[in-house]
Amino acid sequence: MPELPEVESTVRSLRKEVLGKTFVGGWQESGKDWVERAKGKKVVNIERVGKNILLLLDDGYTMLVHLRMTGYLLLGNWKYKDNEWIAEEKDLEERSNRFLRFILFLDDGRSLALSDARKFAKVSFISRKEERDLRRNLGPDPFSLSKKDFLSLLKGKKREIKPLLMDQSFLAGIGNIYASEILFKAKINPKKKSYLLNEEEIESIYCHMKDILEKAIELKGDSTSDYRLTDGSKGGYQERHLVYKREGLPCFDCHSRIKRSTVGNRGTYFCPKCQKL
Ligand SMILES: [Zn+2]
Structure with missing residues (x-):
């Protein structure tokens, strides 16, 4: 999507x-x-x-x-x-x-x-x-959100972090691919409850969210699935995946095998060693 x-x-x-x-x-x-x-x-x-x-x-x-x-x-x-x-x-x-x-x-x-x-x-x-x-009815855009806003947005939320990041009324724009990639970079398990995240972890999610979304825009998006640019050609971010659709392949950081599980009804890719719960 x-x-x-x-x-x-x-x-x-x-x-x-x-x-x-x-x-x-x-x-x-x-x-x-x-x-x-x-x-x-x-x-x-x-x-x-x-x-x-x-x-x-x-x-x-x-x-x-x-x-x-x-x-x-x-x-x-x-x-x-x-x-x-x-x-x-x-x-x-x-x-x-x-x-x-x-x-x-x-x-x-x-x-x-x-x-x-x-x-x-x-x-x-x-x-x-x-x-x-x-x-x-939509949450704020990741690009119009300060680190401080993001910290206070997460405060009091009790859900698993990945479905929360993908909830459009919480934050508008992130879906399955980028949520998986952001959490891998931040070394956070997709199932971790948001209220258990410390300030350092929240800051890490925030920084990687911005970096990853900026990089993906620079590469004109992700064509893993059907998406194409307006001229019909493919975007480039699918070449950069660290975990998404990499089940069974070695983690780029620790060489453990990337796992797929279901979190919040969605297929989720993560490294069981780098992203321990
Ligand atoms: Zn790893």
């Missing part, structure tokens, strides 16, 4: 290529009204809120895209041929980029499209009030 770095990478390219443009039409899967809602509207701002992509339109509504499991946005040119939309750019031709749910035409001749193999991505047009509610 795309997390903060993947969504941030997408938003950065959308800002370059979609900001200030107007939607002039498009195609969509049946039963939806996205093209009608977007048509004639100019994109006046583009923001990331947690894992949500917000395209603010000049009619006072916001096009909200949450990529969920397998969704990602693409930018390019598509032509309708033999009952199928065919991309003109080579990277977009890849089979994985063909699960299109909408193609929205922009006034510069390019298009914004959503590829989503499992169709869980959420697209909606929300009012400014609904947008405020969305923000209110």
